[in-house]
Amino acid sequence: xxxxxxxxxxxxxxxxxxxxxxxxxxxxxxxxxxxxxxxxxxxxxxxxxxxxxxxxxxxxxxxxxxxxxxxxxxxxxxxxxxxxxxxxxxxxxxxxxxxxxxxxxxxxxxxxxxxxxxxxxxxxxxxxxxxxxxxxxxxxxxxxxxxxxxxxxxxxxxxxxxxxxxxxxxxxxxxxxxxxxxxxxxxxxxxxxxxxxxxxxxxxxxxxxxxxxxxxxxxxxxxxxxxxxxxxxxxxxxxxxxxxxxxxxxxxxxxxxxxxxxxxxxxxxxxxxxxxxxxxxxxxxxxxxxxxxxxxxxxxxxxxxxxxxxxxxxxxxxxxxxxxxxxxxxxxxxxxxxxxxxxxxxxxxxxxxxxxxxxxxxxxxxxxxxxxxxxxxxxxxxxxxxxxxxxxxxxxxxx
Numbered sequence: 001x002x003x004x005x006x007x008x009x010x011x012x013x014x015x016x017x018x019x020x021x022x023x024x025x026x027x028x029x030x031x032x033x034x035x036x037x038x039x040x041x042x043x044x045x046x047x048x049x050x051x052x053x054x055x056x057x058x059x060x061x062x063x064x065x066x067x068x069x070x071x072x073x074x075x076x077x078x079x080x081x082x083x084x085x086x087x088x089x090x091x092x093x094x095x096x097x098x099x100x101x102x103x104x105x106x107x108x109x110x111x112x113x114x115x116x117x118x119x120x121x122x123x124x125x126x127x128x129x130x131x132x133x134x135x136x137x138x139x140x141x142x143x144x145x146x147x148x149x150x151x152x153x154x155x156x157x158x159x160x161x162x163x164x165x166x167x168x169x170x171x172x173x174x175x176x177x178x179x180x181x182x183x184x185x186x187x188x189x190x191x192x193x194x195x196x197x198x199x200x201x202x203x204x205x206x207x208x209x210x211x212x213x214x215x216x217x218x219x220x221x222x223x224x225x226x227x228x229x230x231x232x233x234x235x236x237x238x239x240x241x242x243x244x245x246x247x248x249x250x251x252x253x254x255x256x257x258x259x260x261x262x263x264x265x266x267x268x269x270x271x272x273x274x275x276x277x278x279x280x281x282x283x284x285x286x287x288x289x290x291x292x293x294x295x296x297x298x299x300x301x302x303x304x305x306x307x308x309x310x311x312x313x314x315x316x317x318x319x320x321x322x323x324x325x326x327x328x329x330x331x332x333x334x335x336x337x338x339x340x341x342x343x344x345x346x347x348x349x350x351x352x353x354x355x356x357x358x359x360x361x362x363x364x365x366x367x368x369x370x371x372x373x374x375x376x377x378x379x380x381x382x383x384x385x386x387x388x389x390x391x392x393x394x395x396x397x398x399x
Contacts, residue, residue, distance in 0.1 A: 004272040006376065007305070007339045013267055014281050014290075014306055020316035021172040021239065028161055031152050033213070034170035035316030040146040043164030046138040049079075050098040054131040057089040057111055057118055058102035061128040067119045074099055089118055098132050105131035139163065151317060171316035176214045176307075177236035178202050181222045181229060181246040181255065182294065200362060201244045201299045205292075205307075208300070211396075212308045213315030214240075229258045233284060239314060241287055242307060245294025255291050256280065264289060272376055274338040275359035276302035295359040301341050301371070304390070322394040326351040328372065328387045335378040343368035344389065351389050369393040 005013075023037030052058070052074070059068055068089035074080040076095040084090060084101030092098070092105060110122030125131060139145060145163050146156055152170070160168060185199040186192050199221055206216045222232045224246070233241060246255040256269060259282065266282035269291075273279065275298035280291035290307055292299045304321065312319035327350035332342075342353040346369050353372055354364050371390040381387060 004270055004277070004338070005268045006272050010268055010271045010273075010279070010281070011306065011309065014310060015313060015319075018310060018313045021174060021314050023169040024172045025167050025169050027167050028157050028165070031157060031168050031170055032154065034152050034168075034173075035213075036146055036148050036150045036152060037169040037171050037316070038148050039144055040160055040163065040165060040168065042139045042141050042143045042145050044162070045136045045141045046162050047133055047135060050135050051133045052092045052094055052096050052098060052105055052131065053133050054105055054107045055093050056105045056107040056131065058084065058092045058099050058105050059089045060084060060086070060102060061104045063087055063089075064104070064106070064120060064124055067117055070113065070116045070118055072099075103128050103132075107131065149316065173213055173215045174240060174311050174314040175238045176209050176216045176240045176242060176311065177238040178205060178209075178216060178218045178242050178244065179222055179229070179232050179236070180218075180244040181224060183224045185221050187221065200296055201292075201294070204296065204300060205242065205244070205303050208303055209242075209307060209311055212311040213317055214311045224254060226254055226258055226261075229254055230262060233258065233262060236287065238287055240307075240310065241284065241289045242303070243289070243291045244299055246291075259284065259289065259291075272338045273302070273305075274336075274340045276305075277338065279306065281306070293359075296362045297343070297359040297365050300365060304371075304395075305341075322391040324370070324389050324391045324394075325386050326370070326389055327384045328353070328381055329383060331383050332372075332374065332381040332385075332387075334380045335374040335376065337376050339376050340374040341390070342372040342374060344370040344372050346370065346393075349383070351387060 066087060068087055070091055071088045072080040073091040074096040075093045079097035080090045080099045084099050090099045104125050106120060106125055110120060110124060111118050112121045145159050150156060180199050180202050184196050186196050188198055188203060192198060202218050209216050219232055222228050243255050246253045262284060264282050264284040266280060269280040270277055271279050276293055278293050279302050282289050292302050309319035329347050329349035329352035342357055343364050344351045344353045351370050351372050356364060369392055371392060373388045
C-alpha cells in the first residue's frame with residue numbers, strides 16, 4: 001500500500017484554504033437553508049408600540065375597582081388616538097395599540113358592561129402592566145438579530161421579516177457539475193442493451209450534494225472518448241467538477257490522462273480507503289475537480305467523505321458528519337492498511353455489519369443506517385467492542 005495517501009491527510013489537503021463562496025442577496029422566501037453572509041440587525045422595534053396581549057379593556061391601574069366610562073375602541077391597525085383620563089376605559093383587542101394613559105388591561109371575561117359603563121366582576125389583573133406587551137419587548141432597532149454563519153430556518157426568516165428585512169445576504173450555493181463516463185451506461189428508465197447497465201450514480205450523488213447545499217448540473221452521460229470527455233470538462237461552469245468512473249488505470253479509464261492533457265494539477269490520486277481507493281483531487285484552471293470511483297457504494301462513500309465536506313464548506317455550512325459510538329454486534333477481523341467503511345444496521349445489540357460488503361451492492365447501501373469506521377490496521381474487535389460509526393440515518397434526516 002506504499003504511495004497511497006491516508007484518509008485524514010487527503011481530507012485535510014482537500015479542505016485546506018477552502019472558504020465560503022461570495023454572498024448574493026435574495027428575497028426571504030429563497031433563503032431557507034442558506035447561510036447568512038453577514039450579521040442582520042433590526043431596522044425596526046418589535047412591537048413598535050405597547051400592544052394588547054388579550055382582548056379586554058384598557059384602564060388606569062388606579063381605577064381598577066371603580067366603574068369606568070367606555071370612551072372608545074382600539075383594534076389592530078386602528079388605535080384609539082386620545083389619552084385616557086380618570087375613570088375611563090377603552091375597549092381593546094389583541095395586538096392593538098394601548099392608549100396613552102392606560103397601564104393595565106382587564107380581560108373581557110372579568111368585565112360587565114351596560115351601555116357605555118363597565119366594571120370589574122372578577123379578580124382582575126394581578127399587577128400594573130398586566131396583559132400589555134411593552135414597546136420593544138421582542139427587540140429594538142439596531143439590535144443584532146442573527147449572526148453571520150447562521151443556517152436559516154423558518155423561524156430565522158420570520159425574525160428577519162419582523163426586523164424590517166425583505167432580502168438577506170447569503171452565501172452563494174456551490175455550483176457542481178457531475179460528469180458520468182462510460183460506454184456501458186444508459187439513463188435511468190431506459191432499457192439496457194447487451195453489456196449495458198443503468199447509470200444510478202448521478203441521481204444518488206445529486207441528492208447527496210443538494211442536501212449539502214449545492215446546485216448540481218448533469219450534462220448527461222459522457223462516452224469513453226477523449227474528445228467527448230475533454231469537451232465536457234472544459235464546458236463546465238462550476239465551482240466543483242465531479243467525475244464518476246474512469247479514474248482507475250484501465251485502458252478505458254480516461255479521466256486522469258484527459259485532465260493532464262488539459263493542464264490540470266492533481267493534488268492526489270489513490271488513497272488508503274475502502275471502498276474508494278481510486279479517488280483523485282485537483283484543479284482544472286480555477287475549478288476544483290474530484291474524481292470518484294464508478295462502483296455505486298464507492299461513489300457514495302467517497303462523495304460522503306470528501307464531496308459533502310467540500311461543498312458544505314463552500315456553502316458556509318458546518319461540514320462534520322454525524323458520528324456515533326456503538327457496540328459492534330458481531331466480531332470484526334483485524335483491518336488492513338486502508339481505512340474501511342462497513343455498511344451496517346442498528347440492532348438492540350449495537351451496530352451489525354452486513355455479511356456482504358461488495359461495493360456494487362446498492363440494495364444493501366439503501367438499507368444501511370450506519371457506516372462502521374475501521375481505521376487502518378485496526379485490531380480485531382470482539383462483539384461488544386465500541387466502534388465509531390457514521391450515522392447515515394441521522395445524516396439523511398437532518399443534513
